[in-house]
Amino acid sequence: MSTVLHPLLKDARAVLFDAGGTLVHPDWLRLARIAECVTGRTFAPEDMRRMLYEVLRGVDRSISEGNNPVAHTQRPGWLFHDMFCALGVDEESCERMSSPMLAEHERHHLWCEMDRQAPAVIAELKRAGLLVGIISNTEDGRARETIEEIVDQFDLLVDSFVVGFRKPDARIFQYALEQLQVAPGEAVYVGDSYGHDVLGAERARLRAILLDPLDIYEGSDCARIH
Structure with missing residues (x-):
């Protein structure tokens, strides 16, 4: 996973990530x-x-x-x-x-298996001056546990179980933007689910990048990374 040089990051102030399947496996x-x-x-x-x-x-x-x-x-x-x-x-x-x-x-x-590239990607985004956050759907409110080893690198962690909204509900994305004080057009969302992550982010007017390591979504209409 590498988003650092992706064209969609141009003029962005914040990059938000899904957790399970994106940052951790x-x-x-x-x-x-x-x-x-x-x-x-x-x-x-x-x-x-x-x-x-x-x-x-x-x-x-x-x-x-x-x-x-x-x-x-x-x-x-x-x-x-x-x-x-x-x-x-x-x-x-x-x-x-x-x-x-x-x-x-x-x-x-x-x-609990941290993606091998995730720590370096997050560190590079932070060095570039970007705000970095997580929006994660959970069934038990334990999103923090999954990224414990790099949690201090993030400016925001939004757990659906805690806030009461789940992706693809646009409200969970809007909540994150409000917390970061960032406009929708200034944020990019990265996740591995087209339905929950890409469609949800786009409904909230964020730019979206689909993590598709197995090329399952080849030919889709969204930006993809591996």
Whole structure:
């Protein structure tokens, strides 16, 4: 992930990021161990990663069509549940995975693998004089835990569970801009979900960049980075 020289940053005063899937990633090995204990199957990190993005793309498609699956996406562990179902795990086994997965998540956040490039990207943006913030959808108000090692680099952290608005609701973007005292046209939002991040940011009149590491959104109408 590198946004430092992206043309959309011209004249920007602030860059806002999604957290999960953008700055931090799941602990694939812990997820695979939980799944193996329940199903007896082994899952490769690269297969889980690709399927997770495919699940997100399905949600994005729903949002693009005017639907917003808020109730489903507020369910704790929904994304991993849907990912394993999409990988061919039966519904009963996916449900049986829920308890050990939530227990492991409570012990230590499952979204805990910092993107290798993120610290350097954030540092470079700060050196360029830009305000840097996070807008994250969570089911439990624990966004800060996911970026604890670099949290002091950010000027703002907005957790949907705390403020009561979730992406793609334009209000959560507007709230962040008000806190930073930045106009919509002066801000860029970077995230890995077309529906939640790109459409939400654009509705709030921010510029948006889609993080698309697997080229799933090739041919889309938005700016993309890998």
